[in-house]
Amino acid sequence: MLSVFIPSSRKCISRRRYLLLFFLAHVLSFIFIAVSVKLHFTLLVIIFTVMLHYLVINMNCQRLRDSGFTYIKYYVWGTLAVYLVAIVLMFAEKFACDGFGTPLFLIWYFTTFSLLLLAPTETNLSNK
Numbered sequence: 001m002l003s004v005f006i007p008s009s010r011k012c013i014s015r016r017r018y019l020l021l022f023f024l025a026h027v028l029s030f031i032f033i034a035v036s037v038k039l040h041f042t043l044l045v046i047i048f049t050v051m052l053h054y055l056v057i058n059m060n061c062q063r064l065r066d067s068g069f070t071y072i073k074y075y076v077w078g079t080l081a082v083y084l085v086a087i088v089l090m091f092a093e094k095f096a097c098d099g100f101g102t103p104l105f106l107i108w109y110f111t112t113f114s115l116l117l118l119a120p121t122e123t124n125l126s127n128k
Contacts, residue, residue, distance in 0.1 A: 012066050013059065013066050013121075015117055015118075018059065018063050018116065019117060021059055025055045025056065029051070029052040029055075033048045033049065053083070057076060057079055060112060060113075061075065061076065063116045064119075066121050066122060067119040067120060067122065068122045079108070082104065082105065083105065086101045086108075087101070090102060
């Protein structure tokens with residue numbers, strides 16, 4: 001099941017490329033989601049949101065691999081667990097932004113992004 005998240009590309013993702021890809025994925029997803037909301041296509045909103053998170057998890061896995069992290073499956077399991085717990089808490093709190101589900105998700109999301117942005121790239125992978 002987790003093999004869909006394991007990075008298949010051998011190309012190294014540097015800090016700059018990771019930052020640009022992260023923002024590009026979010027901007028494009030925001031545009032697609034905004035258009036879908038405006039047109040009242042709820043299913044497309046869900047599909048684009050799932051695709052965004054798949055892309056982010058995959059980019060994070062590639063960045064972890066390029067930083068020398070070998071236990072990528074633990075990151076994927078942890079991320080999916082945090083997403084699931086956050087969604088359950090959001091449902092239980094009736095999607096209140098001052099509840100615990102939204103901050104839990106946002107803390108995990110941006111902490112992971114910040115740490116991977118600061119993580120060094122292994123030198124033996126950067127020449128590929």
